[in-house]
Amino acid sequence: MDGERIAQKVFLLAAVLSASVTVLLLAFMVILGLPLFQGGLFLEILTQPWLPGRQLFGVWPMIAGTLAIASLAVAIAFPLSLGVSSLIAVVAPGRIARLVKSAVAFMTGIPTVVYGFVGVFLLVPLVRESLSRGSGLCVLSAALVLGILVAPTMILFFSDALARVPRSHRIAAEALGATPAQVLIYVLIPGAWRGIVTGLVLSTGRAVGDTLIALMLAGNAAQVPNSLLDSARALTAHIALVIASDFDSLEFKTIFACGILLYAFTAAATLAVRRLGRKRTPAR
Amino acid sequence: MDRDVKIRIAHLCFDYGRRRVLDDVCAEIPANAITAIVGPSGQGKSTLLTCLNRLCDAVPETRVSGHVMIRFQGRWQDILAPEVPLHWLRRKVGMVFQAPNPLPMSIFKNVAFALKLTGQHRRPDVNDRVVQALERAFLWDEVRDRLHHDARTLSGGQQQRLCIARALILEPEILLLDEPTSSLDSQAGEVIESLLLTLRKRCTLVMVSHYQDQVRRVADCVLQLNAGKLIPLPI
Numbered sequence: 001m002d003g004e005r006i007a008q009k010v011f012l013l014a015a016v017l018s019a020s021v022t023v024l025l026l027a028f029m030v031i032l033g034l035p036l037f038q039g040g041l042f043l044e045i046l047t048q049p050w051l052p053g054r055q056l057f058g059v060w061p062m063i064a065g066t067l068a069i070a071s072l073a074v075a076i077a078f079p080l081s082l083g084v085s086s087l088i089a090v091v092a093p094g095r096i097a098r099l100v101k102s103a104v105a106f107m108t109g110i111p112t113v114v115y116g117f118v119g120v121f122l123l124v125p126l127v128r129e130s131l132s133r134g135s136g137l138c139v140l141s142a143a144l145v146l147g148i149l150v151a152p153t154m155i156l157f158f159s160d161a162l163a164r165v166p167r168s169h170r171i172a173a174e175a176l177g178a179t180p181a182q183v184l185i186y187v188l189i190p191g192a193w194r195g196i197v198t199g200l201v202l203s204t205g206r207a208v209g210d211t212l213i214a215l216m217l218a219g220n221a222a223q224v225p226n227s228l229l230d231s232a233r234a235l236t237a238h239i240a241l242v243i244a245s246d247f248d249s250l251e252f253k254t255i256f257a258c259g260i261l262l263y264a265f266t267a268a269a270t271l272a273v274r275r276l277g278r279k280r281t282p283a284r
Numbered sequence: 285m286d287r288d289v290k291i292r293i294a295h296l297c298f299d300y301g302r303r304r305v306l307d308d309v310c311a312e313i314p315a316n317a318i319t320a321i322v323g324p325s326g327q328g329k330s331t332l333l334t335c336l337n338r339l340c341d342a343v344p345e346t347r348v349s350g351h352v353m354i355r356f357q358g359r360w361q362d363i364l365a366p367e368v369p370l371h372w373l374r375r376k377v378g379m380v381f382q383a384p385n386p387l388p389m390s391i392f393k394n395v396a397f398a399l400k401l402t403g404q405h406r407r408p409d410v411n412d413r414v415v416q417a418l419e420r421a422f423l424w425d426e427v428r429d430r431l432h433h434d435a436r437t438l439s440g441g442q443q444q445r446l447c448i449a450r451a452l453i454l455e456p457e458i459l460l461l462d463e464p465t466s467s468l469d470s471q472a473g474e475v476i477e478s479l480l481l482t483l484r485k486r487c488t489l490v491m492v493s494h495y496q497d498q499v500r501r502v503a504d505c506v507l508q509l510n511a512g513k514l515i516p517l518p519i
Contacts, residue, residue, distance in 0.1 A: 094344055168385040176398045177374035
């Protein structure tokens, strides 16, 4: 009995600690970034360009860089993931599906730096030579690798959602003469759409939050990218770069603005997923 | 033979893994009649039914051999032949399951779904045919005011008649029914039974049933399945 009570206390402590870390992180960023909130400076930082020579420390180029890289990565990963998860659920169930699924699960465990490494040595030269502009370190290179990085998360979510569609729905459609493609389009995808949206939102969060790929492959120029072949800097990469070079200046303070932005985005994504989850329950 | 034969099953064997479920089944099923398949549980009654629309194909590790000849518009066709397009076959041979399985959509969309699969989208035609199918399935009067409600809000018996309407909208030549009343109360079951008797005019019905009295009430012909073999019994 006593042992049980101790265990309960330990687990409670662990839960409180990990939950409070989330809150403390936000508090930490807001307190350290406090000077930014005075006199409308925060808004200026969000909208201005990054020109340290002219004392302009805006992070707008990094916001644009993050949006460009992350949205392109998700746009690449989404059709790829939907295709692979459809293969697992419909086209080749059984042994091939299990094989593909375990390969995908394995991919989630590969360290990000390995993807970045492969990107630097294989993809970047290819982009440089075939599209012949600049160094090859650009939005496109980063988004391609980031797309492949987030695809396994999407695939696992999508294929779980497709597999959860009741078998009776599938059989009802098959008995009416639905082809496998029709079963997928009219029954499985509509039945799994909440899971598909959840996977999409979480993967977008992952694409926005990833640091290393953008740092290694996007070129890190603090400019708003005008084309896929332009160099760009993501918010996460900006934090990593500034933290490595400076301390306690306005320039340094801007990374708290970046942090708060990333935090707000992740929180919004999590809340969106929760809302979806809540809606699902009464519908059943 | 006083009636036309619709389905001719010859030397049909079905293996599930290493287990032989159907063993050299030979039978003839008359057209425009209700044929009941009876027998103890686990003897492959439902398997036999799914061999008639090849829904059994979807189950992994199974093997089918023999012939199932069906006369479609006067022409015999071996539906076990690999070149038979499954979607074509299943539009000609409809099926209703033990538990009603409406799709998670409105009553109207459930019935129209089958037409959507065949690429028929013209609204007035679709509307007319949905109404006709619901009338034939004795459901129209109960749902005419709530066609756009979720089909899952219907009672069990209504859901089953909805599934029958959904199968009928494609004008199948054969309708397979796998214990269609076993999940319903007796009153809902009676409605389905009288519905089946009217459907005999337009198609051939093959029904798996557990209930002796039901078989006596509706079946024109009985096939008894025992240890994987079929024995025809005149009623």
